[in-house]
Amino acid sequence: MRISEKKIILKFADDTKVFGKVMDDKDKCKLQEDLNKLASWAQKWKMGFNVTKCKVMHTGNNNNKFSYEMNGKVLDKILVEKDLGIMISSDVKSSQQCVVACNKASVVQLVEYRTRNQEIAGSTHTRSTASNLEQVANLLCAQTNSASYPHRDGK
Numbered sequence: 833m834r835i836s837e838k839k840i841i842l843k844f845a846d847d848t849k850v851f852g853k854v855m856d857d858k859d860k861c862k863l864q865e866d867l868n869k870l871a872s873w874a875q876k877w878k879m880g881f882n883v884t885k886c887k888v889m890h891t892g893n894n895n896n897k898f899s900y901e902m903n904g905k906v907l908d909k910i911l912v913e914k915d916l917g918i919m920i921s922s923d924v925k926s927s928q929q930c931v932v933a934c935n936k937a938s939v940v941q942l943v944e945y946r947t948r949n950q951e952i953a954g955s956t957h958t959r960s961t962a963s964n965l966e967q968v969a970n971l972l973c974a975q976t977n978s979a980s981y982p983h984r985d986g987k
Contacts, residue, residue, distance in 0.1 A: 850867065854895075854896070888909050
């Protein structure tokens, strides 16, 4: 399959990306032709695109934000996309990724803190629960006049 000059196609597993600089209607038509060729190639090889998952992200200050389509469906325009775990935004700044990374780090710290506290409390809780169960069992044995309750120490 041959695509227009100055266009880049990246493929990773079942993920495909098409990049190109679009300045005017002529460039827009070339990119649309490339998308049509890509869709035809995929259908020919029985690897059709899930068009509902296909998106367009416009970057740059003077972008005309043209609409594109695949297989007759107009593609959704997005401002942010997660790609291989990285947040990519149309302004090409890393602030969105920093927020995500910071939130994940906070969650990890919270889980570690709770786990550490549960381990400390858990050892105390286990001892106190065993002690409480023993007291309840002794009371029940005393009420039923049963003198043969096996204690933890084997008596």
